Amino acid sequence: MKDLAPYIERIEKKLNELELPTKPVKLYDPLRYFLQIGGKRIRPALVILGQKLFSPSASEAYPQALSIELFHNFTLIHDDIMDNAPLRRGQQTVHEKWNSNIGILSGDALLIKAYQKLAEGAGERLESLMEVFNSTALQVCEGQQMDMDFEERIDVTISEYIEMIRLKTSVLLGGALEIGAIMADASDAHRRAIRQFGENIGIAFQIKDDILDLYADPDKFGKQVGGDVIANKKTMLFLSALSVAGGPQLEVLKQLLEETNIELKLKRTKELFDHLNVRDMCHERMDDHYKRALNALDTIDVADQNKTALRSLAQYLIERDL
Template identity: 50%
Template sequence: MKLINDYSELIENEIAGISFPNEPKNLYDPLSYFLALGGKRMRPLLTILSGELFGEKKENLMPAAIAIELFHNFSLIHDDIMDAAPLRRGKATVHEKWNSNSAILSGDVLLVKAYQLLSHYDAHKLSALFLVFNKTAIEVCEGQQLDMDFENRMEVSEQEYLTMIQLKTAVLLACALQFGAIISNASEENRKNVYDFGLHLGLAFQIQDDILDLYGDPSKVGKQVGGDVICNKKTLLSIVARSRATDTERQELDFLLNEVNIEQKVLKTRSIYDNLNVKAFCEETMKKHHELAFSAFNKIKTPNSKENIKALCNFLFFRDF
């Protein structure tokens, strides 16, 4: 997709152009390092696509697009500490390469930098951007806390899990899209619909991620099949499986949590999931949110063509199984 490549390059250049002070080195070097690790830059793409949908110029959308990306990177740096993750995009995480203190503090600075980028907008737009951004930032923290809490619980309901991924992932995509609508002076109704579009897109995307982890084509997914099963991560699959399992199956699933042969662990877990029709059930939920996303999308009123952003969002978020 040439358009995506062109836009991604613009965003990448913008991020590469962010200059941090030279000192204190232990504060700013981690940020240059982390931002250069790359990523799909989905969120800034959404802000730009959404703003263009309402007739705004890319250059006016860029500061907010980058603010969202900086916020996302702040949350990744802090999440990596909390999850004790050694790697991010195949490279050492900030707390591994420097230390936790530098990761805490450089994350803090990145959050403030995100706010600072928003101050490019005139006072009126700033208030609206600020309102949705503050709400979203708090929700993302709540989502991360719920995710950590769930690790220590045996039983998590499907609804609790969906709330968690909504907070941790979906609201930021919704916020990124709404940023574009605010900057381009879109109507309240359009702002709401573009937000709902992002919210359900995010939910569908995260559920797809859960499904692909176990059922994806390894050559396409680009990571170890069953990674979530191996580290006993709660996903929609595991939660649905537990809720549908008989007592015997639940005992088997519990037993498999401690299985050391990881190949056997993945195979046997998947076999129980298959018996319970877990994949089809999760695909239904995913499809529901995909439909809700495009139902909100269809309500958006704009004189501009909606085909590009529609195709791009499907391309960005949904992969072949």
């Protein structure tokens, strides 16, 4: 991860320097606020890593990196409204601090700013950048809609779930890398391969997220352990349990969704998951996507040292404790 640190520092600086008008105050203040409550800035860093993979000496494509980060924040502002979430990274969400209308409109403005940054210094690459950005952005919307659809269903299959997280989370990692690759004038085959790497890392990353929810070390984990269980979220853990549970276990699983005693609900759910070996099932899937990602990276014929940063980032994302 230390390979990334200088890029992330620079991205943070560029974000702080982002020019936003002062008026109307209620349009732009929420954006200034939200962009400064933090975030890991992994996605914009992927733009730079995607570029450096193919063109190590090129000057970094920070406008395009920022574009991806602005887009990501736009989705967070709107998702938080849809999910009725009061907090993000421990801070008030935009619609909570102001109101929903301001969340909608400032989110819209942020998406437009993302397009402005995408075009900055793009030159002849703009057409390719727009193709990738637009199809990625639409897929992210599709993933969010699938996620909302799933809330009303109990019969979600694992492959439907993987497709949902691919769209909602992973295509943006793939898209960020591909946008970096475009800025390095990479070939179509190289662009496809790096996108594959990103999408599979993204899926592995999300499965890891699902596992950590219940199996994280509470001392290291930044948020409430079992939050997904409490919220009855259909995570990879839950759906894996659903896929192997026999008749009586299925009944227990469904009853646990109704359980109002939180402590009991967490304890029993964990017991059932442990009994069904759900954690191992999820780890296997995660490893499968991790391997696919590394295989995709292997097909790219550039000097192996160019791949080091991406390999260590991938490893970090699936080995992290939080």
